[in-house]
Amino acid sequence: MTSGARNAVVAEDHVGYAEVRRNIRRLLANTPGVGAEPVPACPEWTVRDLVAHLVEIAERVLTRFGAEVPSAVPGEPGVGELLDRWDLLGAEVDRRLAVAGGQRGEVLVMDAFTHELDLRFALGHGFPAEHVAWVPSFEVLVRGFSGAVVERGLPAVRITTPGGSTWLAGTGPVGAGVTARPDVLYRGLAGRRTAAQLSALNWDTDPARWLPAFTWGPFRPPISPVE
Structure with a gap:
């Protein structure tokens, strides 16, 4: 595909999910202090709320897999702490999706990629030049x-x-x-x-x-x- 269709490689779900996590961490690392900024595509959410949603979805997925979900950090974690938790949970999600094979996590990946785009547009970035998801x-x-x-x-x-x-x-x-x-x-x-x-x-x-x-x-x- 051309003209902005981006990377046409169809990667397994765990590969796309990991790339979304890396990209979002990179986006937020390059724009510190934006946790309270609104995300127009999700009108009721701030940047922090969006990241918290992604963490919550990872927790739900692991629960459906029958995995033991590590205890969350008490209190109101900031964006950095939420990203750390998402990486911790995401690594186990990746492993289980890889073992399951196929496209069992395609809706999970779509949700995460869609929210990556929400963040990109909220922070003034365009559609990624390439993305396996x-x-x-x-x-x-x-x-x-x-x-x-x-x-x-x-x-x-x-x-x-x-x-x-x-x-x-x-x-x-x-x-x-x-x-x-x-x-x-x-x-x-x-x-x-x-x-x-x-x-x-x-x-x-x-x-x-x-x-x-x-x-x-x-x-x-x-x-x-x-x-």
Whole structure:
């Protein structure tokens, strides 16, 4: 894939998850003192809240694996302490995902990568030039959107990047096509673009029928732009 589609290598889940952790630590190390800064893509969260969420998800995953979760630091840990705990938990998550094989952690990776992007945009950084979590995370989002298209009885949507890579959301005849940069498509499918922003993409037909399908799972278009 080209034109911003980033790294097309489909890595195993534990590889993508580890890269997200490294990237977020690097981002926050380069911008110290931002724990209280808001994250526009997650309007109720600060940077610290977002990192705490990532730690909580890692704890839940280990619990589902039947692992013993180390006790948390008492009190209100700062961003650095939360990152340390995430690394501790994440190393065990990585190990268990590697042993499990396949794509058992793909939703975990998608959530973490999506929040890495939330932080990048909140701190003034762009979409990463390369990322091993990009392709599997994007495909999770397409599958979720696809389910919403089918659930609403809509014709399929062909999703295309300028480089020519194509995904099909839905089943049956194609009723609409949309073309946009991969980063814009990703953020739209992950509930980070308003209905107006989604409508303004390069559609080959009126997208109004398909806009409700962008509300699925935990995602829904914001009322006002967040990026």
